[in-house]
Amino acid sequence: MDTNDDTNNGTNDGTTASSTSGAPSSREREDLVAALDRHHGFLLQTVQGLDEAQLRTRSSVSEFTLAALLKHVAETEEAWAVFARDGVFPGADEWASWAADSGDDASDGSGDAAAVGAGWGDDDASATTTTGDASDGGWGGDWGVTDADTLPVLTARLAQAAAGTRELVRTLDLDRSFPLPSAPWFEAGASWTVRRVLLHILAEVSQHAGHADIIREGIDGARTMG
Numbered sequence: 001m002d003t004n005d006d007t008n009n010g011t012n013d014g015t016t017a018s019s020t021s022g023a024p025s026s027r028e029r030e031d032l033v034a035a036l037d038r039h040h041g042f043l044l045q046t047v048q049g050l051d052e053a054q055l056r057t058r059s060s061v062s063e064f065t066l067a068a069l070l071k072h073v074a075e076t077e078e079a080w081a082v083f084a085r086d087g088v089f090p091g092a093d094e095w096a097s098w099a100a101d102s103g104d105d106a107s108d109g110s111g112d113a114a115a116v117g118a119g120w121g122d123d124d125a126s127a128t129t130t131t132g133d134a135s136d137g138g139w140g141g142d143w144g145v146t147d148a149d150t151l152p153v154l155t156a157r158l159a160q161a162a163a164g165t166r167e168l169v170r171t172l173d174l175d176r177s178f179p180l181p182s183a184p185w186f187e188a189g190a191s192w193t194v195r196r197v198l199l200h201i202l203a204e205v206s207q208h209a210g211h212a213d214i215i216r217e218g219i220d221g222a223r224t225m226g
Contacts, residue, residue, distance in 0.1 A: 024174045024175070024195070028174075029169050029170055029174075032169045032198055032199075032202070033166050033169050033170065035202055036162065036165060036166060036169070036198075036201070036202055036205065037162070037166070039202060039205045039206045039209050040158065040159075040162045040205055040209075042206075042209040042213070042224050043069075043070070043073065043158070043205060043208060043209040043212055044155060044158065044159070045224050046066060046209065046212040046213055046215070046216040046224055047066050047070065047151060047154075047155065047212070047216070049222075050066065050151065050216075050219070050220075052150060052151060054066075054219050054220070055067045055151055055154075056145065057219055058215075059215050059216075059217075059218030059219045060214060060215055060218045062211070062214075062215065064143070064211065064215065065145070065215065066212055066215055066216065066219075067145045067149055067151075067154060068143040068145050069143075069208050069211060069212050069215070070154040070155065070157075070158055070212075071143050071144065071145055071149055071154055071157075072143045072208070073158060073161075073204065073205055073208050074154070074157045074158045074160075074161045075143075076201075076204055077158075077161040077162070077164075077165060077201050077204065077205070078090075078161050078164070079091070080197055080200060080201050080204075081161070081164050081165055081168055081201070083178065083197060084168055084172060084194045084197040084198065085168060085172065087178035087179075089180075089181045092181035092182075092183070095181065095182070095183045165198070165201055168194075168198070169198055172194045173194060174193065174194050174195040174198070175193055175194070175195065176193065176194050177191040177192060177193045177194070178191060178192065178194075179191045180192055209224070
């Protein structure tokens with residue numbers, strides 16, 4: 001019998017099955033792409049029809065503005081994409097010194113993940129109302145947003161990051177793994193597969209799309225869903 005017979009490689013629903021080596025199927029990749037596209041779309045929808053002032057409005061108890069969320073998600077996605085491709089996380093060499101300054105030990109993974117944002121922009125946050133402007137700089141809810149970070153610039157950057165991730169889903173070996181950098185919010189000695197990194201990006205985008213929806217509703221009552 002011919003072991004290369006294509007009839008042995010299909011599933012009942014007509015899709016192509018993964019190989020016996022466990023390689024990801026094209027369907028898995030396209031499912032990941034579809035989920036990423038959907039949640040990127042939800043996030044981008046939260047800023048449709050806003051002006052620049054509204055984009056920078058703090059409409060809730062959160063320090064984040066919609067401008068800050070767009071920039072944060074784009075920067076985070078870009079960094080994780082580099083890690084998925086090259087196994088190197090941009091800026092990770094600075095985490096050890098940051099952890100030492102904040103009292104966390106970045107070498108054993110025992111630190112508190114919530115400490116990542118501790119002390120960033122606290123002074124600004126205490127001096128600003130929840131509906132104030134977030135263009136004062138620093139590491140608080142503005143996430144380094146500047147006057148140059150206009151709505152077209154931020155949405156284009158997020159769209160570019162999304163396109164880059166989409167390409168990685170379709171081309172990288174999803175089972176390849178890399179050791180995580182040393183940081184108090186990661187388990188010591190842990191490694192992540194490319195698949196897990198991509199799922200982490202999806203979770204990040206999804207979480208902040210919901211976050212952005214709450215902020216948008218506080219601005220003008222508009223909601224992505226419901």
